[in-house]
Amino acid sequence: MSKMILFIDDDSDIVEVVKNRLESYRYTVISADNGEDGIMMARQEKPDLIIMDILMPGMTGGEAVKLLQEDHTTQNIPTIFLTSLSSEILYDKEGDKININGRFYTAVAKPFDPKRLMAVINGIIGDA
């Protein structure tokens, strides 16, 4: 069975494009357009990787990852962030790492190079 990626982003166009890209690399992709739904899906589906937008209406990516961290069923799921440029103002960014709640996560800045996103994903969970 191929590896599963949960993609959480409120922009449905991004979700569709990135989903198609990831599927072309044979990953299974599920998605949510807000933090609350994303957390629920993470608990139910236990994906291999979560890709999360930071700035979303309602719960931000930072808040969502905090809840995922506090839940022992989801705390070991690797998470990477998609940062749009202005979210760097909210969080302390160092190179390609972003500091959220005192922990460093890999961050990919939008607009991202698809090849770089794939390389990052591959580096964390390997091929599909």
Place this chain on the structure above:
Amino acid sequence: MKLQPLNILFIEDNRTDVILTREVLNRAKIINQLNVIDNGEDALSYLKKRDISKKFIPPDLIILDLKIPKRDGFEVLSEIAQDRDLNRIPLIVYTTSDLTSETLQKYKLDSRQYVKKSLDFKELIGAIKFIEERDGKFLIPSMSASDGLIDDHQLNILLVEDNMEDVELIEELMFMEEKGQWSMKRCERLSEAFEYLKYNGVDVAILDLFLPDMRGLETLKKFVAYNHTIPIIVMTSLHAKQLGREAIREGAQDYLIKGQFTSDHFIRAVEFSIERKKLDQLRDELLSYVSHELSNPLTVVKDSIAQIAEGVVGGINDKQKHFLDISLSNIGRLIMITEDLLLCTKLELGKLPIHKELFDMNALVKEVIETYRASFMNKKLNLECFLSTQPVMVSADKERIGQVVTNLLNNALKFTFKGHVQIAVARNDHLLWCVVKDTGQGIPQEDIPKLFKKYQQVLSHRRKGVKGTGLGLFICKTLVELHGGHIWVKSCLGEGTEITFSLPIQSKEVMDNV
């Protein structure tokens, strides 16, 4: 009836008193034409001109200081008293001297025509009003009520100035403002100002550019680097007007020329600089907002097209692929422009952190060159690289320095149409230099000083069909300077351009780490 301005002859040699008196008259809403003569001799010959010139219009009022050069005030008074025409002109003696009633009588002066100079100007205005009532000769034209300051709250002004005369002048100008509207903190040195700003907020800073601990435009640059949110008015002397304009280009909002401004100018400069700073900040926020809002759509468009071009969503023919590739390269440009704009905004807001790490400059240059090799081949340009075999270790922000090298190489590529581009790295114990040299079109000498300013290319090259935001070199300069380095250019029109930047190696740190 249309009111004419009150035509006043002011015989006074003290510059400060002239400025203050003009202010007092304006503040009392007396519309006036103040004709200043700074010595007794010239004043008398002016007044006597009526004999030979039909155009001479006698002043409505004479205000006379007694301590004036050449012929003093008393001589002027005697001459006027003896002249049947002149002694009819209303006159006020305005002096620091004490006059006895005998003296007043001698010159046929009413005690209310004698005003002792003080910081309280009511007496001077009182004297003018007395004359108006007594003679009924002229109406005092009044100005309409002037507007107050923009906000109602008290304005906190930081004055960084070491010259006491200038300080006093500003204090006096402010003294005439309504009480409670201003508060002012004065610092003699830049370091003292920074200390004050640690714990206090100010609405506007008035900055002398020549201080004991810092001189010239550097003073302003240091201030902006320390705090980029405060509106700044720079004080320059009359012979350094150019400096004021340069200061505005370097981030000041306005400038005042010492001894040449009135309290109206002063207030306008304060209001203007506050409003202008607000606009600057809005512009930066807007840029930041727009570039953020652009990032999602750009991502979507870029990856959708990339997926079609790559055949991920089905087969396409060569012509379709060609047009998608053109689209992709243009989306790449859009992304670069957005990133440049945002980077600039961050640099100006001081929001760009520098993360230093130890890396090999030679390796970084090789990395950047690799990404450009194909573009150089396409343009049939030679890309020559001169790097030592030994690594050149430096402690700096690798991503940002990579950006500087990229921008320089990108420019060389853009402006060179035949020949070659060379890149070299050299070092000594303290510094490294990176040189990018091309055989391109070169830069006219007069454009070189403007080269590192923002948006230059937009202005000068747009017509020539070269694409870009014109932010590249501004970004290079700012990034290099953030590292404590320098960047400079040598260019010859038609022969080529050579841009060099230097970076401190920070050898101790490097040694420790190695």
